Structures are given as structure tokens and as C-alpha cells.
Amino acid sequence: MIYLLEDDDSIRKLVIYALESQGYEAEGFDTPSKFWAAMNVKLPRLVLLDIMLPEEDGLSVLHKIRNSAAASNLPVIMLTAKNTEFDRVQGLDRGADDYIAKPFGMMELMARIRAVLRRTEQDSMVEEFSIGPLYLCPKRHEVKVEGSPVILTYKEFTLLCLLVQNPGIVMTRSVLMDKVWGLSAERENRTLDVHIRTLRAKLGPAGRLIETVRGVGYRVNGEVK
Amino acid sequence: MIYLLEDDDSIRKLVIYALESQGYEAEGFDTPSKFWAAMNVKLPRLVLLDIMLPEEDGLSVLHKIRNSAAASNLPVIMLTAKNTEFDRVQGLDRGADDYIAKPFGMMELMARIRAVLRRTEQDSMVEEFSIGPLYLCPKRHEVKVEGSPVILTYKEFTLLCLLVQNPGIVMTRSVLMDKVWGLSAERENRTLDVHIRTLRAKLGPAGRLIETVRGVGYRVNGEVK
DNA sequence: TCCGCTGAATGTTAAATCAACGTTAAATGA
DNA sequence: TCATTTAACGTTGATTTAACATTCAGCGGA
Numbered sequence: 001m002i003y004l005l006e007d008d009d010s011i012r013k014l015v016i017y018a019l020e021s022q023g024y025e026a027e028g029f030d031t032p033s034k035f036w037a038a039m040n041v042k043l044p045r046l047v048l049l050d051i052m053l054p055e056e057d058g059l060s061v062l063h064k065i066r067n068s069a070a071a072s073n074l075p076v077i078m079l080t081a082k083n084t085e086f087d088r089v090q091g092l093d094r095g096a097d098d099y100i101a102k103p104f105g106m107m108e109l110m111a112r113i114r115a116v117l118r119r120t121e122q123d124s125m126v127e128e129f130s131i132g133p134l135y136l137c138p139k140r141h142e143v144k145v146e147g148s149p150v151i152l153t154y155k156e157f158t159l160l161c162l163l164v165q166n167p168g169i170v171m172t173r174s175v176l177m178d179k180v181w182g183l184s185a186e187r188e189n190r191t192l193d194v195h196i197r198t199l200r201a202k203l204g205p206a207g208r209l210i211e212t213v214r215g216v217g218y219r220v221n222g223e224v225k
Numbered sequence: 226m227i228y229l230l231e232d233d234d235s236i237r238k239l240v241i242y243a244l245e246s247q248g249y250e251a252e253g254f255d256t257p258s259k260f261w262a263a264m265n266v267k268l269p270r271l272v273l274l275d276i277m278l279p280e281e282d283g284l285s286v287l288h289k290i291r292n293s294a295a296a297s298n299l300p301v302i303m304l305t306a307k308n309t310e311f312d313r314v315q316g317l318d319r320g321a322d323d324y325i326a327k328p329f330g331m332m333e334l335m336a337r338i339r340a341v342l343r344r345t346e347q348d349s350m351v352e353e354f355s356i357g358p359l360y361l362c363p364k365r366h367e368v369k370v371e372g373s374p375v376i377l378t379y380k381e382f383t384l385l386c387l388l389v390q391n392p393g394i395v396m397t398r399s400v401l402m403d404k405v406w407g408l409s410a411e412r413e414n415r416t417l418d419v420h421i422r423t424l425r426a427k428l429g430p431a432g433r434l435i436e437t438v439r440g441v442g443y444r445v446n447g448e449v450k
Numbered sequence: 451t452c453c454g455c456t457g458a459a460t461g462t463t464a465a466a467t468c469a470a471c472g473t474t475a476a477a478t479g480a
Numbered sequence: 481t482c483a484t485t486t487a488a489c490g491t492t493g494a495t496t497t498a499a500c501a502t503t504c505a506g507c508g509g510a
Contacts, residue, residue, distance in 0.1 A: 057480090059480080060480070063480075063483095067483090153482085153483055153484080154483085155483080155484075156483095168365050168367075169364050169365055170364070170365060170366045172343075174339070174343065175343065178336075178340055178343075183333070183336035183337060183339075183340055186485090189485070189486060189487085190471085190472085190473090190485090190486075190487085191484080191485060191486080193470095193471060193472065193473085194472090194473085194474095194484085194485075194486090195484085196471095196472090197472065197473070197474095212470095212471070212472095213366050214378065214379060214470065214471075214492095214493075214494075215378065215379030215380075215469090215470070215494080216366055216379060219365070219366070378493085378494055378495080379494080380494080380495075381494095411496090414496070414497065414498085415460080415461085415462090415496085415497080415498085416495075416496060416497080418459095418460060418461060418462085419461090419462085419463095419495085419496075419497090420495085421460095421461090422461065422462070422463095437459095437460070437461095439458095439459065439460075439503090439504065439505080440458090440459070440505095
């Protein structure tokens with residue numbers, strides 16, 4: 001099932017029709033409230049999200065998805081009206097899995113959907129990780145240390161996932177920056193360090209699993225069970 | 226070395242200039258025939274490929290690269306002139322590593338080049354080396370001597386990698402300096418010697434693997450397993 | 451052939467410098 | 481409000497420097 005949140009009736013109908021003709025189940029919504037109602041009942045495989053919306057900005061919807069417990073790593077493709085919006089999105093938040101600028105062709109949209117589904121459904125193969133006192137479930141956006149839950153923000157969580165999914169391997173600062181903040185992010189400030197710090201603090205005793213490798217990056221070491 | 230195949234003179238010169246100012250070696254070609262002539266002599270690390278070209282379409286060039294024996298997994302970034310859907314879909318499906326739509330910003334191009342090079346060069350990196358009592362894993366930034374870990378700093382590690390990756394070959398002082406300290410480094414001081422010393426000391430029994438070749442440089446000898 | 455001399459190259463040491471990372475609090479922005 | 485970024489400053493330890501020691505290859509003279 002694919003959800004499409006898009007207020008323009010003609011575009012919505014067109015895309016739904018195209019999706020169904022490709023064999024996807026698809027449902028369209030014209031307002032965020034209807035969309036959230038459906039999300040509470042059943043999660044889709046993928047969300048197509050317009051940026052310009054009534055009631056609530058598309059970026060805010062994305063943000064809510066990413067910070068929710070149940071849907072935090074749901075694949076999302078943003079539909080942006082103009083190139084200016086595209087730029088804005090690039091700079092702001094890298095939380096979407098892909099972007100496509102209107103007017104877009106159906107072939108391209110379908111290709112991107114296929115690509116995103118391939119990526120995400122491959123990535124989510126491993127359900128959960130345990131390293132020492134740390135437990136992490138990417139699908140549920142859930143982290144526990146010695147059994148008790150820890151609340152992480154979206155970026156903190158993404159960062160931790162990258163480290164935990166590559167145990168023993170040093171993730172360089174640039175790779176981490178690229179994956180969490182996007183290619184065009186500023187590289188000269190202490191943002192990454194601050195996030196590592198809050199991660200270590202929030203993780204308490206498991207914080208020491210994050211080891212810094214001076215001049216290179218960070219690494220989580222330990223046996224994954 | 227990076228190759229750029231682009232028929233527009235001003236864009237080509239601009240990109241080559243930008244690449245060189247970032248410290249890459251780069252060469253530009255205005256026609257596919259000149260490009261192929263160079264490819265037959267020497268393969269680059271990365272190819273930047275315009276889609277609209279005289280003689281031969283950029284997609285066809287990509288296709289030939291992917292179907293060649295020598296260059297089939299060479300990283301390629303497509304430069305697409307228009308936002309036409311067809312071009313993008315083709316580029317995605319034919320195995321370009323990334324693509325960027327004109328007009329593009331130099332910062333963005335450089336960021337994408339960095340990202341692609343990191344990915345591909347990380348993938349093609351040899352996992353690990355063993356020479357006598359010495360074990361070395363670049364990805365993990367990990368060194369062991371007779372099974373017990375040794376902690377090396379960034380430069381020490383880089384230096385050791387260079388020596389171990391070329392067993393039996395004398396690495397001249399200038400090559401080592403260039404690769405570890407960059408082209409513009411001071412050459413008249415004892416920095417290299419000091420680092421070799423601490424390496425030998427930290428490596429203990431494996432330290433004697435690093436042999437000095439007077440008047441030339443250093444060499445690691447022994448069978449790599 | 452042997453011996454010791456010599457200069458250039460490399461080794462060694464400790465101290466000085468510098469860059470990377472950590473920390474904090476305040477600013478920014480959705 | 482909360483997440484995130486920025487800016488300023490602190491801390492650590494990696495890296496470089498400088499001064500001095502040692503080794504080595506080549507050479508000339510016995």
C-alpha cells in the first residue's frame with residue numbers, strides 16, 4: 001500500500017491511477033487530517049508527500065513521521081512544486097528518501113519509487129541489534145539501555161543506527177555528515193560533536209560504546225548479538 | 226585523475242578549474258573520440274559525463290563503459306542538461322553512480338564527487354593484510370601484532386598502510402611525504418623519521434618489518450597473506 | 451685487504467606547537 | 481516548545497620542531 005498526500009485533485013487522481021496500473025495498491029488524501037487518520041489505522045510501504053498543503057506544511061508532516069515511534073523509517077518521497085522549494089528542502093532537512101520536482105513524468109516517479117523501495121526494503125533486513133547493554137530496533141525507532149527505554153530525536157537515532165549497523169568499522173566524519181545532514185551540509189562546525197555528546201549522555205552506561213577515532217571519525221565496538 | 230567529457234567550452238573549463246583548485250588532477254575532452262583515446266591510454270578514478278554530445282550520446286558512452294572489460298565499474302556521474310524525464314530515467318537505470326542537473330553549483334558537484342569517490346574507493350578497498358606477526362584492517366582502523374591490538378594515530382596508520390599495501394617495494398621519502406602530508410609539505414625536517422620511529426616502537430616485534438633503504442626510503446618485506 | 455676518517459643520511463629525545471575533539475550555553479527556527 | 485545549530489572556550493593528545501647522536505657508505509693510505 002502506498003499513500004499519497006496531495007491537495008490538487010487532478011494530480012492526485014493521475015498519480016493514483018498510474019500507481020494502480022503498475023500493480024501497487026494506492027490511496028490518496030487531500031488533507032493531512034485524513035492522512036493521519038489512515039496512518040493510525042494502517043501504515044503504508046511508502047508515502048508520497050506534497051510540500052504545499054492546506055492545514056499543515058508537508059515538511060512538518062515529514063518531521064512528525066520521522067519523530068514518531070511507529071513510522072520513523074517509513075520511506076517518504078517529497079513532491080516539490082518549484083526549484084526554490086527543492087533547494088529549501090535540500091538545505092533544511094535530509095529526512096526524505098528522495099525528492100521529485102513538479103512537473104514530473106510518471107515514468108520518472110515510478111522509477112524513483114522502485115529505487116526507494118529497493119533500497120529501503122533491502123536495508124531493513126536486520127530487525128534489531130544488541131551490543132552489550134544497548135538494544136536498538138530501527139523499524140520501531142526504539143532504543144533501550146539495560147532494558148529501559150531511551151528517547152532519541154531523529155538525527156540522534158539516525159546517527160546511532162549508522163554506527164551500530166557497522167560495528168567495529170570506523171565511520172568517518174564525512175560519511176556521517178553526508179548520511180545524516182546531506183551532501184551540502186556545512187562541515188566546519190561542531191554539530192556532529194554535539195550530537196555525539198548528547199547521544200553518549202542519553203545512552204548513559206552504553207555511551208562508552210561510541211569510541212572516537214581521532215582524525216578519522218567514530219566507531220562502535222563490541223559483539224552484536 | 227578525473228576525466229570530464231563535455232562539449233561546452235565554458236562549462237568544461239570552469240569545471241576543470243574547480244576540480245584542480247580542489248586538488249584533483251583533471252582532464253577535459255570536448256568529443257567522445259578524444260575521450261576514448263585517453264581512456265585507452267589510462268583509466269581515471271572517475272568520469273563526469275555530459276548527456277548531450279556531438280558524435281555520440283552520453284548515455285551510449287555510459288553504456289560502452291559499463292560493457293567494457295577494463296572499465297565496467299568505473300564511477301560515472303552524469304551531467305544532464307535538461308530536466309527531461311527520459312534522460313534521468315535512462316541515467317538511473319543504466320548504472321550511473323550519480324547524476325546532477327544543469328545548471329549545477331560547483332559546491333554541489335564537488336560534494337557529489339567526494340561522496341561517489343568515498344563510496345567506490347571504500348568498496349574496492351582491500352579488507353585486511355597480514356605480514357608475519359602484523360595484521361592490519363583499514364576499514365576498522367585496526368592493527369594487531371601477534372594478536373594483540375596496537376593503537377596508532379591517524380598519520381602513523383596512514384603511513385603503515387602505504388608501506389604494507391606495497392610489500393617489498395621501496396616507498397621513497399618523497400612519495401610517503403606526498404601521500405601522508407600532501408604535496409605542499411615541508412621536506413627538510415625529521416618529521417617522517419620521527420613517525421617511522423614511533424611506528425617501529427609501537428609495533429614492537431613487528432617493527433623490524435619496516436626496513437630503511439638508505440638514500441631512498443622505507444620498505445616492508447615479507448609475504449602478504 | 452684492512453683501517454679509520456668523513457660527510458650525509460637517518461635515529462633519538464624532549465619540548466613546543468597545533469589541530470581535533472569536548473563542552474557549555476545561548477541563539478535559531480520549525 | 482523542542483530539536484538543532486552556532487559560537488566561544490577548554491582539554492587532550494597528536495604532530496612538529498630543534499638539537500644532538502648515531503650509523504653507514506665510500507674513500508684514501510698503509
